[in-house]
Amino acid sequence: MKRRDWLATVATLPxxxxxxxxxxxxGVAGCAAPALRGTGDLGVVVGRANGTLYLVDTTAxxxxxxxxxxxxxxxxxxxxxxxxxYAYVFGRDGGLSMVDLLxxxxxxxxxxxxxxxxxxxxxxxxxxxxxxxTPGGIRVFDARTLDLVADVPAAYAxxxxxxxxxxxxxxxxxxxxxxxxxxxxxxxxCSDPKNPxxxxxxxxxHQPYDALVTPDGRYxxxxxxxxxxLALLDLWAEKPTVRRILGGYGKGxxxxxxxxxxxxxxxxxxxxxxxxxxxxxxxxxxxxxETWQEVGRIPIAGQxxxxxxxxxxxxxxxxxxxxxxxxxxxxxTQTQQIVQTLAPGKAVLHMEFTPRSDTVWISSRDDxxxxxxxxxxxxxxxxxxxxxxxGIFFTARAARMGF
Amino acid sequence: MKRRDWLATVATLPxxxxxxxxxxxxGVAGCAAPALRGTGDLGVVVGRANGTLYLVDTTAxxxxxxxxxxxxxxxxxxxxxxxxxYAYVFGRDGGLSMVDLLxxxxxxxxxxxxxxxxxxxxxxxxxxxxxxxTPGGIRVFDARTLDLVADVPAAYAxxxxxxxxxxxxxxxxxxxxxxxxxxxxxxxxCSDPKNPxxxxxxxxxHQPYDALVTPDGRYxxxxxxxxxxLALLDLWAEKPTVRRILGGYGKGxxxxxxxxxxxxxxxxxxxxxxxxxxxxxxxxxxxxxETWQEVGRIPIAGQxxxxxxxxxxxxxxxxxxxxxxxxxxxxxTQTQQIVQTLAPGKAVLHMEFTPRSDTVWISSRDDxxxxxxxxxxxxxxxxxxxxxxxGIFFTARAARMGF
Numbered sequence: 153m154k155r156r157d158w159l160a161t162v163a164t165l166p167x168x169x170x171x172x173x174x175x176x177x178x179g180v181a182g183c184a185a186p187a188l189r190g191t192g193d194l195g196v197v198v199g200r201a202n203g204t205l206y207l208v209d210t211t212a213x214x215x216x217x218x219x220x221x222x223x224x225x226x227x228x229x230x231x232x233x234x235x236x237x238y239a240y241v242f243g244r245d246g247g248l249s250m251v252d253l254l255x256x257x258x259x260x261x262x263x264x265x266x267x268x269x270x271x272x273x274x275x276x277x278x279x280x281x282x283x284x285x286t287p288g289g290i291r292v293f294d295a296r297t298l299d300l301v302a303d304v305p306a307a308y309a310x311x312x313x314x315x316x317x318x319x320x321x322x323x324x325x326x327x328x329x330x331x332x333x334x335x336x337x338x339x340x341x342c343s344d345p346k347n348p349x350x351x352x353x354x355x356x357x358h359q360p361y362d363a364l365v366t367p368d369g370r371y372x373x374x375x376x377x378x379x380x381x382l383a384l385l386d387l388w389a390e391k392p393t394v395r396r397i398l399g400g401y402g403k404g405x406x407x408x409x410x411x412x413x414x415x416x417x418x419x420x421x422x423x424x425x426x427x428x429x430x431x432x433x434x435x436x437x438x439x440x441x442e443t444w445q446e447v448g449r450i451p452i453a454g455q456x457x458x459x460x461x462x463x464x465x466x467x468x469x470x471x472x473x474x475x476x477x478x479x480x481x482x483x484x485t486q487t488q489q490i491v492q493t494l495a496p497g498k499a500v501l502h503m504e505f506t507p508r509s510d511t512v513w514i515s516s517r518d519d520x521x522x523x524x525x526x527x528x529x530x531x532x533x534x535x536x537x538x539x540x541x542x543g544i545f546f547t548a549r550a551a552r553m554g555f
Numbered sequence: 556m557k558r559r560d561w562l563a564t565v566a567t568l569p570x571x572x573x574x575x576x577x578x579x580x581x582g583v584a585g586c587a588a589p590a591l592r593g594t595g596d597l598g599v600v601v602g603r604a605n606g607t608l609y610l611v612d613t614t615a616x617x618x619x620x621x622x623x624x625x626x627x628x629x630x631x632x633x634x635x636x637x638x639x640x641y642a643y644v645f646g647r648d649g650g651l652s653m654v655d656l657l658x659x660x661x662x663x664x665x666x667x668x669x670x671x672x673x674x675x676x677x678x679x680x681x682x683x684x685x686x687x688x689t690p691g692g693i694r695v696f697d698a699r700t701l702d703l704v705a706d707v708p709a710a711y712a713x714x715x716x717x718x719x720x721x722x723x724x725x726x727x728x729x730x731x732x733x734x735x736x737x738x739x740x741x742x743x744x745c746s747d748p749k750n751p752x753x754x755x756x757x758x759x760x761h762q763p764y765d766a767l768v769t770p771d772g773r774y775x776x777x778x779x780x781x782x783x784x785l786a787l788l789d790l791w792a793e794k795p796t797v798r799r800i801l802g803g804y805g806k807g808x809x810x811x812x813x814x815x816x817x818x819x820x821x822x823x824x825x826x827x828x829x830x831x832x833x834x835x836x837x838x839x840x841x842x843x844x845e846t847w848q849e850v851g852r853i854p855i856a857g858q859x860x861x862x863x864x865x866x867x868x869x870x871x872x873x874x875x876x877x878x879x880x881x882x883x884x885x886x887x888t889q890t891q892q893i894v895q896t897l898a899p900g901k902a903v904l905h906m907e908f909t910p911r912s913d914t915v916w917i918s919s920r921d922d923x924x925x926x927x928x929x930x931x932x933x934x935x936x937x938x939x940x941x942x943x944x945x946g947i948f949f950t951a952r953a954a955r956m957g958f
Contacts (some may be wrong), residue, residue: 188657191593192639192953193680211637211680234614234911236595236639254591275911277596277614323867323912324931368826368868369912388869388889423771424827424845442827464726464956465771466791486791507954508637508678509726509772528727550595551910551951553867 186254191236194253194547195504197515197522198228198241201540205230205241205251210506210513210546213524213534217256223247223263229270229417229543231555233295234277236547240295242271242282250298253547260298264291270417272321275553279342281319281327288313290329292342301345308334318363318374318416320554322387330360330374337363337374337385337394356383356394362416365554366426366441373397375416377431384444397444401430401437412473415458419554422465422485429456429470436470438488448488453479458502461485462527464509471500471514480514482530492530496523501541507548515541589657594639597656597950598907600918600925601631601644604943608633608644608654613909613916613949616927616937620659626650626666632673632820632946634958636698637680639950643698645674645685653701656950663701667694673820675724678956682745684722684730691716693732695745704748711737721766721777721819723957725790733763733777733786740766740777740788740797759786759797765819768957769829769844776800778819780834787847800847804833804840815876818861822957825868825888832859832873839873841891851891856882861905864888865930867912874903874917883917885933895933899926904944910951918944 197206199218203225207217222228224245231240238259241249246265251258267286273279273295281292292302306314314331322328325343330336337353337360358378365372365387372385381399385392414429421427425447426439436459438448454476461468468483477499482492497516504513511533514523517540524534549555600609602621606628610620625631627648634643641662644652649668654661670689676682676698684695695705709717717734725731728746733739740756740763761781768775768790775788784802788795817832824830828850829842839862841851857879864871871886880902885895900919907916914936917926920943927937952958 186591188589188591188640190636190638190640190657190950191595192635192950193637232595233593234596235593237591237593254593275913370867370869464773466773508956510678547593547595548954551954553911 186256189254191253191547194236195513196230196239196241196251196253196545197513197536197538197541198225198230198543198545199539200225200228200501200517200542203243204539205239206538206541207253207256208513208522208536210511213536215536215538219251219256219258221258222249222251222261225542227269227542230545231271231273231280232545232547232550233273234550236550238295239545240271240273240280242268244268246282246284246286248280248282248293248298262293262298264293264300269315269317270319272319272327273550274321274325274327274342275323276325277550279325279345281321281342283316283319283329285315288315288331288333290316290319290327290340292327292340292345292348302340302342302348304338304340304348304350306331306334306338308336317361320363320365320372320417322365322372323369323553328363328365328372328385328387330356330363332359332361332377335359337372337383339387353385353392353394357381357396361413364416364419366421367419367553369553371441373416373426373428375414375428375431377413382428395444398428398437398439398446401446402433410473411455411475412457414456417555420459420461420468422461422468425485427459427461427468427483427485429459436468436483450483450488450490452481452490453493460503460505462509462512463505463507466509467491467527469503469512471503477501478516494525494530496525496532497521502543504544504546506546507551513544515544517541589659592657594656594950597639598916599633599642599644599654599656599948600916600939600941600944601628601633601946601948602942603628603631603904603920603945606646607942608642609941609944610656610659611916611925611939613914616939618939618941622654622659622661624661625652625654625664628945630672630945633948634674634676634683635948635950635953636676637953639953642948643674643676643683645671647671649685649687649689651683651685651696651701665696665701667696667703672718672720673722675722675730676953677724677728677730677745678726679728680953682728682748684724684745686719686722686732688718691718691734691736693719693722693730693743695730695743695748695751705743705745705751707741707743707751707753709734709737709741711739720764723766723768723775723820725768725775726772726956731766731768731775731788731790733759733766735762735764735780738762740775740786742790756788756795756797760784760799764816767819767822769824770822770956772956774844776819776829776831778817778831778834780816785831798847801831801840801842801849804849805836813876814858814878815860817859820958823862823864823871825864825871828888830862830864830871830886830888832862839871839886853886853891853893855884855893856896863906863908865912865915866908866910869912870894870930872906872915874906880904881919897928897933899928899935900924905946907947907949909949910954916947918947920944
């Protein structure tokens with residue numbers, strides 16, 4: 153009854169409940185309230201070493217506050233409430249924390265699993281879902297209260313639960329995700345949260361390690377670690393079926409050691425093309441999103457980790473695994489050429505664009521720095537001191553699918 | 556010196572100044588401050604008959620306040636500050652009003668022209684630009700103070716100023732717009748606001764009446780009233796040049812009377828296709844955005860006014876000119892078929908989607924009603940009583956180009 157134990161854990165956190173209550177009061181009491189401000193230009197930077205969320209203002213390009221006490225934030229990720237006020241932080245330790253960006257405090261926190269790897273929020277903003285390694289599966293929570301509303305163990309064989317990766321939101325309060333240990337993609341429909349319905353796609357290929365959904369929500373693409381290629385699901389098809397794309401892109405090559413798994417989460421789609429990291433290879437793969445055939449490869453400075461399209465699709469930015477993780481390269485999607493190689497600091501872990509493409513924020517963990525760059529002339533506009541920064545997330549994500 | 560007169564008008568509005576000051580105090584004073592709230596789920600509905608802006612909450616789907624005193628709001632349009640807190644309202648009477656959505660009051664208002672037709676905000680949120688009929692040209696203002704920073708009269712011949720239409724923001728603090736009386740497209744670069752530089756494209760075709768920029772900011776497309784077809788400008792080209800597309804789409808047909816000019820503003824691009832209203836004809840034109848050739852026509856219930864793609868591109872929604880303006884039709888972009896015909900109320904003037912496509916808000920002027928519909932099953936989720944509602948605008952626009 154492993155799962156029951158975790159549910160028990162979820163239920164017994166009075167201290168966090170108290171914290172939440174206090175926080176809520178602080179947030180709304182008239183005289184105690186901070187000055188009114190919009191939330192459209194707010195964001196957060198994950199301090200992975202100290203369990204702290206650093207709050208930033210993307211207009212002033214400054215730190216405006218910090219919220220500690222969020223547990224193990226290595227490999228943490230963040231989604232936002234649809235009003236842009238609350239950040240939901242998914243910690244590696246299974247902690248799910250709801251942070252008020254205006255009140256600058258922890259509202260609520262539950263320890264929802266033993267080992268988690270991120271989450272998503274439903275299109276209507278009512279449900280927050282976590283993808284878990286231990287116990288393998290997803291858990292769905294009420295976005296206001298963090299009460300558990302659905303528990304979907306990734307049971308693929310008697311007594312076996314798969315680690316879950318590549319969780320994304322789909323229209324209609326649905327979530328798509330991949331089962332690393334079960335070579336499967338599942339889609340869970342939570343339109344009736346008390347009775348989630350799950351559609352299963354088996355045999356998609358060996359060891360899906362991460363996934364993305366295209367900006368229009370049409371295609372779900374899972375990268376395969378145990379096999380060359382990726383698995384593609386057309387969610388708009390009458391009867392969706394999984395097909396393999398980019399099969400054998402490393403064929404005939406001695407496989408390289410993989411220093412860090414690439415991330416697919418977020419969009420790498422620019423115009424008609426998708427840009428995808430080649431596992432272990434110093435290449436970005438270019439794919440035509442109509443035929444899903446490879447149409448090019450771009451040699452890069454190391455093993456890619458994030459391959460991210462600027463929101464307008466004019467550029468694709470790439471960061472790297474060790475030993476090349478002090479570098480960032482920029483690809484012009486018109487010419488497919490690298491137009492810039494940057495060295496913004498040691499151990500670049502993440503990048504985030506402002507939604508209208510004018511700036512990019514880059515975290516350099518080992519230089520304890522976040523750099524703000526102009527994406528057009530690559531000038532450094534600001535530097536923020538943040539201890540061991542990793543993920544950077546802006547509230548504009550609340551208005552987009554698949555983030 | 557017509558222009559000087561207008562500048563004088565801009566400078567002499569002490570009463571509005573006072574209002575602004577009071578408002579600002581009300582907005583930030585601790586105890587007087589409304590409760591903190593996010594701005595990501597806020598929006599406004601233009602009350603065209605009474606010069607009032609109605610404030611809405613897209614999560615609760617309710618009216619939350621109103622701000623009167625905004626002058627003539629017939630054909631008014633709205634843009635938002637990048638933090639989502641302030642709405643800039645462009646009135647037909649040349650009034651430019653800055654409204655605080657959190658404080659729910661008018662912050663500042665200037666009468667910047669005699670007859671205006673809308674505006675835009677720069678990609679970095681620092682500049683607000685108005686497009687004017689009288690005097691013809693654009694005026695650019697500081698987004699915080701509404702101080703005039705640039706005045707660009709649309710002088711195309713000695714003593715002649717053209718009416719300006721189709722103003723959109725472009726990356727790098729640039730604005731593109733069309734000169735109805737001069738058959739021209741101009742692009743003004745305000746990266747140095749005190750010294751705006753304007754690039755002119757002449758002879759683009761007779762009487763451009765409105766325009767749009769594609770979601771990626773690459774193509775600027777102006778509709779031509781005096782000629783079949785549209786003018787297309789590839790802004791990513793080494794040397795941008797204007798070409799005619801859809802030339803003679805009404806050829807060989809007796810031109811129909813035009814009851815209302817269609818609007819192009821906003822995106823009608825879904826995947827690889829653009830959906831455009833045919834002037835005077837009961838048709839939507841479908842265009843391939845790579846070849847810019849017509850690839851289809853969809854017969855519809857009347858003369859189209861707005862042809863708007865749902866943010867995810869899966870549907871295109873159309874409203875109509877008299878006598879068919881009680882109807883709304885929905886096109887499925889997969890099948891190119893009309894999948895729904897709705898009658899949400901009398902005199903449908905505008906539609907606005909929530910950014911993740913789950914709902915659409917529709918204004919029915921003569922029924923004094925705004926309807927909120929589920930875009931997937933077309934169920935009516937809410938109805939709001941608003942006197943003579945016209946334009947509907949949500950703060951998510953602040954994070955997008957060309958809105």
